Amino acid sequence: MNGYTFPFTAVAGQDRVKLALILNAIDPAIGGVLISGEKGTAKSTLVRGLASASGKRVTELPLNVTEDRLVGTLDLSCAVKDGERHFESGLLYEADGNFLYVDEVNLLSAHISNILTEAVSTGENIVQRDGISYRHPCRFALVGTMNPEEGSLRPQLLDRFGLFVNARSETDIEVRTEIIRRRLEYENDPTMFLRKCRDKEEALAERISAASERLDDISVPDGIVQLIALTASRSCCEGNRCELILAETARALCAWRGGTEVNADDVSEAAKFVLPHRMRNDTSVEVSESSGSSQDTSDEENYDNERSENDISENEQTGSSTDKPENRQDNTESAGRELPLSADGIKTDKKKNGGSGKRSRCVTNELTGRYVRSRIPTGKCCDIALIPTLCGAALHQQQRTPLEGMSIAVRSSDLRCKIREKHTGATILFVVDASGSMGAKRRMRAVKGAVRGLLSEAYRKRDRVGVVAFRGEDAQVLLSITSSPELARRCMDELPTGGKTPLAAGIAAAGELLRAERIRMPDALQYLILISDGKANVPLDGTDPFGDALSAAERIGAAPIGTMVLDTENSYIRFGFAKKIAERMGAEYIRLDEVTGSAVEENVLGFVGKNIV
Amino acid sequence: MKQKAYFPFTAIVGQEKMKRALILNLINPALGGVLIKGEKGTAKSTAVRALTQVMPERREVRDCQFSCDPDDKSCQCDDCREKEEHEIVMRRMRVVDLPVSATEDRVVGTLDIEKALTTGEKHFEPGILAEANRNILYIDEINLLDDHVVDVILDSAAMGVNNVEREGVSFSHPARFVLVGTMNPEEGDLRPQLLDRFGLVADIRGETDIEMRTEVVKRCLEYESDPDKFLEKWQPEQDKLCRRISKAHELLGKVTCSDDILRLAAEISVSLGVDGHRADIAMIKTAMTNAAYEGRISVVNDDMKLAAELVLPHRMRRKPFEEQRLDIDSVFEMIESRDVT
Numbered sequence: 001m002n003g004y005t006f007p008f009t010a011v012a013g014q015d016r017v018k019l020a021l022i023l024n025a026i027d028p029a030i031g032g033v034l035i036s037g038e039k040g041t042a043k044s045t046l047v048r049g050l051a052s053a054s055g056k057r058v059t060e061l062p063l064n065v066t067e068d069r070l071v072g073t074l075d076l077s078c079a080v081k082d083g084e085r086h087f088e089s090g091l092l093y094e095a096d097g098n099f100l101y102v103d104e105v106n107l108l109s110a111h112i113s114n115i116l117t118e119a120v121s122t123g124e125n126i127v128q129r130d131g132i133s134y135r136h137p138c139r140f141a142l143v144g145t146m147n148p149e150e151g152s153l154r155p156q157l158l159d160r161f162g163l164f165v166n167a168r169s170e171t172d173i174e175v176r177t178e179i180i181r182r183r184l185e186y187e188n189d190p191t192m193f194l195r196k197c198r199d200k201e202e203a204l205a206e207r208i209s210a211a212s213e214r215l216d217d218i219s220v221p222d223g224i225v226q227l228i229a230l231t232a233s234r235s236c237c238e239g240n241r242c243e244l245i246l247a248e249t250a251r252a253l254c255a256w257r258g259g260t261e262v263n264a265d266d267v268s269e270a271a272k273f274v275l276p277h278r279m280r281n282d283t284s285v286e287v288s289e290s291s292g293s294s295q296d297t298s299d300e301e302n303y304d305n306e307r308s309e310n311d312i313s314e315n316e317q318t319g320s321s322t323d324k325p326e327n328r329q330d331n332t333e334s335a336g337r338e339l340p341l342s343a344d345g346i347k348t349d350k351k352k353n354g355g356s357g358k359r360s361r362c363v364t365n366e367l368t369g370r371y372v373r374s375r376i377p378t379g380k381c382c383d384i385a386l387i388p389t390l391c392g393a394a395l396h397q398q399q400r401t402p403l404e405g406m407s408i409a410v411r412s413s414d415l416r417c418k419i420r421e422k423h424t425g426a427t428i429l430f431v432v433d434a435s436g437s438m439g440a441k442r443r444m445r446a447v448k449g450a451v452r453g454l455l456s457e458a459y460r461k462r463d464r465v466g467v468v469a470f471r472g473e474d475a476q477v478l479l480s481i482t483s484s485p486e487l488a489r490r491c492m493d494e495l496p497t498g499g500k501t502p503l504a505a506g507i508a509a510a511g512e513l514l515r516a517e518r519i520r521m522p523d524a525l526q527y528l529i530l531i532s533d534g535k536a537n538v539p540l541d542g543t544d545p546f547g548d549a550l551s552a553a554e555r556i557g558a559a560p561i562g563t564m565v566l567d568t569e570n571s572y573i574r575f576g577f578a579k580k581i582a583e584r585m586g587a588e589y590i591r592l593d594e595v596t597g598s599a600v601e602e603n604v605l606g607f608v609g610k611n612i613v
Numbered sequence: 614m615k616q617k618a619y620f621p622f623t624a625i626v627g628q629e630k631m632k633r634a635l636i637l638n639l640i641n642p643a644l645g646g647v648l649i650k651g652e653k654g655t656a657k658s659t660a661v662r663a664l665t666q667v668m669p670e671r672r673e674v675r676d677c678q679f680s681c682d683p684d685d686k687s688c689q690c691d692d693c694r695e696k697e698e699h700e701i702v703m704r705r706m707r708v709v710d711l712p713v714s715a716t717e718d719r720v721v722g723t724l725d726i727e728k729a730l731t732t733g734e735k736h737f738e739p740g741i742l743a744e745a746n747r748n749i750l751y752i753d754e755i756n757l758l759d760d761h762v763v764d765v766i767l768d769s770a771a772m773g774v775n776n777v778e779r780e781g782v783s784f785s786h787p788a789r790f791v792l793v794g795t796m797n798p799e800e801g802d803l804r805p806q807l808l809d810r811f812g813l814v815a816d817i818r819g820e821t822d823i824e825m826r827t828e829v830v831k832r833c834l835e836y837e838s839d840p841d842k843f844l845e846k847w848q849p850e851q852d853k854l855c856r857r858i859s860k861a862h863e864l865l866g867k868v869t870c871s872d873d874i875l876r877l878a879a880e881i882s883v884s885l886g887v888d889g890h891r892a893d894i895a896m897i898k899t900a901m902t903n904a905a906y907e908g909r910i911s912v913v914n915d916d917m918k919l920a921a922e923l924v925l926p927h928r929m930r931r932k933p934f935e936e937q938r939l940d941i942d943s944v945f946e947m948i949e950s951r952d953v954t
Contacts, residue, residue, distance in 0.1 A: 004687045004688075038888040038889050039809045039888050039889045039891070040809060040888060040889020040890050040891035040892070041889050041890065042890070044771065044772075048772075060776055061778070062765070062768065062776045062777070062778050063761075063764050063765065063768065064717060064721065064761065064764075064765050064777075064778075064779060065778040065779065066778070066779045066780055068780070068781055069778040069779060069780075069781065069782075069783060070778070073781065076729075076733060076734075076735060076781065077732075077733050077734045077735065079733075080733030081733060088781075090778075091778060103768060103771075104764065104768070107764055150804065169888060169889050169890055170890070171883055173876060173879045173880055173883060176879035176882065176883065176890065176893055177872070177875045177876045177878075177879045179890050179893065179894070180875050180878060180879065180890075180893050180894050180897050181872075181875055183894050184870070184894075184897065184898070187643055187898075188866070190687055191687070369759075369761070370717060370761040371717070371718075371779075371780075385780070386724060386726060386729060386780065387724060387729075387735070387780050387781035390729060390730075390733070394733075405731060406730055406731055407730070407731055407732050407733040408730065408733050410730075464801075482799075482800075482801060483801040483802065484798060484799055484800065484801045484802055485802065486798050486799065486802070487798075487799045487800075
């Protein structure tokens with residue numbers, strides 16, 4: 001089933017995206033393109049339109065693809081009926097020699113993403129599963145689109161894309177008007193619209209194929225080769241893949257403009273597509289150009305880890321310093337001009353993210369989550385992966401007789417169960433001292449600021465935040481655990497302070513809240529952040545305020561909760577109560593000199609990022 | 614099977630913006646759906662379910678799992694496309710429910726287990742997205758849906774196609790549906806990417822007018838004491854709306870939009886700095902559909918105002934912890950300042 005697609009040539013604007021795709025159509029060896037951009041900028045439309053313009057197939061890889069359909073598996077009906085083992089090809093086979101398109105590539109599950117990375121880098125698909133042993137070439141141009149707001153891409157997959165291009169909305173009123181006009185016209189009568197565009201589409205296809213044929217005749221002078229090598233080394237890209245792709249791209253550009261010899265302009269134009277996503281660190285352009293110093297190169301090939309911790313630590317390093325989200329606007333504008341070496345989209349999301357979905361992407365035992373692959377069960381199997389089970393059984397059919405009405409005999413030894421992956425966020429609960437002392441107001445403001453900061457990104461990280469405050473005689477849930485900034489704003493509008501310090505009650509209430517939450521969301525990682533000076537003066541039910549607090553802390557320590565104590569004691573004489581609480585809780589202890597929202601948020605992010613269970 | 618009785622759409626008091634947004638989507642399913650945001654008890658679900666009775670009838674291929682349109686080859690399923698002649702039935706659009714607990718398999722479709730076990734062959738068993746083709750896909754509390762289910766629904770909504778490459782089956786079928794979601798913003802937000810895919814958003818609040826509130830209670834009591842009688846009483850209103858929708862549907866093809874209006878939409882979007890181009894396109898389409906509903910064949914200022922109100926608020930760049938208020942008055946001023954009629 002393929003419905004009509006909006007024609008490539010009818011898309012107004014987005015010239016750089018178009019060029020990147022065309023270059024790949026001319027020379028598939030470039031290795032695809034990653035299109036990053038905000039929503040609604042015709043990214044997907046252009047990729048889908050590429051099929052008719054290039055004469056190649058665009059095989060789509062849906063996000064929810066399972067491993068068997070991606071790499072191929074045993075042909076089940078053949079096995080059942082004839083008892084023979086045949087390979088049933090998957091999407092990688094279909095994509096060989098064509099385009100493989102992944103929409104929202106940053107949302108791809110870790111396992112599928114690893115398979116894809118491997119296939120791209122080896123150019124071969126090796127299948128060893130379900131009693132099948134098969135290998136076939138799979139060389140394709142990988143095309144991905146992503147919206148950086150939704151999370152970043154695994155770095156290993158990132159530099160497998162030949163080119164990188166940023167898609168932005170057009171700001172010119174005339175172009176925008178034209179976009180609306182064409183869209184209306186298309187929807188009004190697609191058939192007619194396609195007919196109108198046919199000439200242009202054919203002309204483009206011809207120009208592409210002509211350029212493609214001329215590729216081999218295009219010469220690359222020695223000076224240009226040197227320039228390419230120099231460009232690559234100056235931008236601190238690793239390996240030689242960068243140079244090769246730079247050369248291919250420059251050659252394709254030359255072919256596209258109808259030239260016969262690659263010139264310096266081709267190279268600098270190509271660099272704008274080839275370099276941005278390969279530069280290792282997201283340091284600024286000046287640094288990478290001037291020094292060319294060696295960069296952290298450790299994480300090149302280790303893509304076996306499920307959670308990619310490198311990524312996170314890398315992010316944390318760059319965390320606070322340079323570009324805050326607000327600066328992004330300026331960034332964007334400057335990159336629009338001649339700054340071939342910047343990739344603002346990638347840059348910002350790489351750092352801002354603190355690991356985005358990744359920190360929380362975990363294999364889950366629940367029956368929810370996305371099924372990505374199967375395994376032989378250990379113990380009781382209640383989430384059966386049917387096809388792998390049948391494939392397992394099919395191999396033994398010659399020795400078995402199926403029950404009546406069944407075509408296949410399955411035994412318990414054939415059972416395979418599903419492995420599912422799920423995104424879960426962290427649950428961060430603040431327990432804050434709102435009692436009498438001067439610091440209370442400051443603490444509350446700081447917590448408010450931190451909650452605001454955490455929740456403003458919550459839709460992306462799936463984090464949920466709650467606040468318990470204690471003062472007077474009891475603890476109070478100020479903000480029940482939520483991901484809604486709106487709700488948080490309303491609940492934390494007024495923050496009453498003053499009174500005595502029922503520390504034990506506060507800790508106990510938090511423990512209850514988290515326990516209930518564990519039942520509702522068993523996959524979420526929980527964190528408790530206690531902000532207090534630890535000077536308890538209201539007991540829970542006995543007579544010993546501090547002792548009660550210690551035992552409450554101990555109970556928290558026994559639960560699967562990551563804990564941190566931010567000590568706000570700032571008098572000359574220090575009692576160190578908070579530290580004792582922290583020790584009993586098994587918590588990380590930090591003394592806050594400055595009780596501000598950003599200080600709290602920073603510490604929390606650092607802590608959560610570090611303590612992935 | 615006798616259709617279950619629902620509270621009549623026309624008897625819902627107030628909530629005009631929500632009602633209008635839903636009606637516009639019936640007239641023009643290409644508008645891209647509605648997200649209804651509001652507190653509990655504001656007739657969100659009632660309104661969506663009640664739509665069933667005012668929906669126009671349309672032609673469908675008989676016995677097609679995907680309710681294909683016999684007259685539009687471009688978005689038929691493979692089976693229908695191969696056939697030259699179709700048997701045709703007239704059916705109303707339907708509201709297809711997607712419960713928040715739905716698993717991905719049920720949503721996108723999966724392997725037919727029975728066939729696999731008895732014949733050893735792999736066949737595709739269609740899921741909720743198949744049923745939703747050309748109908749309304751209704752997700753109550755959409756903000757509580759699992760992320761990965763949201764992703765596939767997004768994907769299908771954007772492409773109009775459901776591509777399945779799972780569990781040994783490879784299948785694709787048309788999935789063009791009007792996505793209607795309801796949510797209570799206090800229970801967490803939707804990701805902006807998903808928000809953007811909704812053509813329209815209607816923010817609703819409980820009526821504050823005492824008269825109106827009294828009327829709400831009165832009608833509910835009346836309905837509960839004798840549903841049949843209540844339905845009968847409202848039938849003429851229902852028929853009237855149904856006819857009006859059908860008429861608007863026919864008129865829609867004739868509605869034109871001046872270049873000046875197109876430019877206005879572009880200018881509004883640029884001045885507000887919304888992401889991407891969906892806002893412009895949705896604004897114009899909504900305005901055109903509203904014109905048709907009002908029985909006009911050209912777009913006027915009022916259409917643009919209504920469209921702006923429904924299309925823009927959720928596409929504003931968000932700043933955390935600030936009321937993401939759209940300065941609708943300034944937009945109205947922009948619209949007023951040009952004599953587009």
